């Protein structure tokens with residue numbers, strides 16, 4: 001049985017198709033990431049999967065139960081950490097966890113060892129008496145996770161759990177996720193950080209409610225058509241402007257201080273690029289072919305999609 005399954009799952013808000021016929025499945029014990037730009041429909045998907053929001057059409061199943069209709073049957077098997085996870089700033093770490101234990105109606109005595117376990121797990125034991133409002137961003141997220149885990153869920157939904165968290169705390173957080181995975185928990189996470197998506201077994205790329213691709217990170221990289229050229233120039237922003245004019249149907253993107261060019265025929269594209277930059281008064285760039293990163297996949301697939309939409313207009 002799949003831990004998570006959606007069939008043509010859709011959600012409309014008036015004219016906006018926030019989720020558009022999304023069909024995917026996540027196996028038990030899998031670590032799955034949903035990625036995509038802001039407004040792609042990731043949070044709405046999670047809300048429907050957790051039974052918080054009704055779909056407009058299509059179906060969502062968690063552990064074989066249709067959501068939201070059969071939600072109560074699996075409620076105790078689902079953990080959910082939303083973007084605006086409700087921690088009470090005036091309550092201490094321990095009180096916050098206890099509060100969530102009460103929501104799940106877990107008997108106070110029986111839950112005590114679980115709380116100890118979670119505090120140790122999230123390395124929050126030394127801070128258990130600190131008000132949540134006085135924790136660092138990374139600690140708040142770990143406390144949010146501890147609260148979402150109080151009832152030992154089998155499927156965990158995390159909506160951008162490390163958003164705005166520093167890199168060290170992000171690594172800590174992911175270490176915890178790996179431990180959960182080792183315990184057999186299925187994890188479905190949305191993230192804006194593609195290095196995090198790279199750590200997942202499979203990644204679904206959403207754009208304007210649609211699933212553009214869904215596969216293992218390495219397999220997704222194979223979807224970049226042609227090749228990726230990386231250009232180093234003295235003025236990368238100006239280079240992007242010149243190259244965008246030279247490659248009206250191609251893809252040009254700024255990657256830090258470098259320019260990435262997606263081309264069906266990289267060799268030919270390199271010649272065109274050099275010419276375009278020289279015509280624009282720039283000295284010849286250093287050009288090398290590079291392995292596509294997940295970011296390249298995202299940029300090139302979204303551009304392809306947008307161009308396809310443009311050509312249909």
Ligand SMILES: Nc1ncnc2c1ncn2[C@@H]1O[C@H](COP(=O)(O)OP(=O)(O)OP(=O)(O)O)[C@@H](O)[C@H]1O
Nearest residue numbers: 013016017018036037038039040041042043044045
């Ligand atoms: N309750 C709502 N009412 C109206 N429109 C909504 C509502 N929730 C989401 N939307 C719209 O649906 C689309 C998808 O939003 P959603 O929050 O699911 O995207 P997302 O991929 O999670 O992005 P983000 O990371 O910014 O939350 C957006 O256009 C958003 O404005």
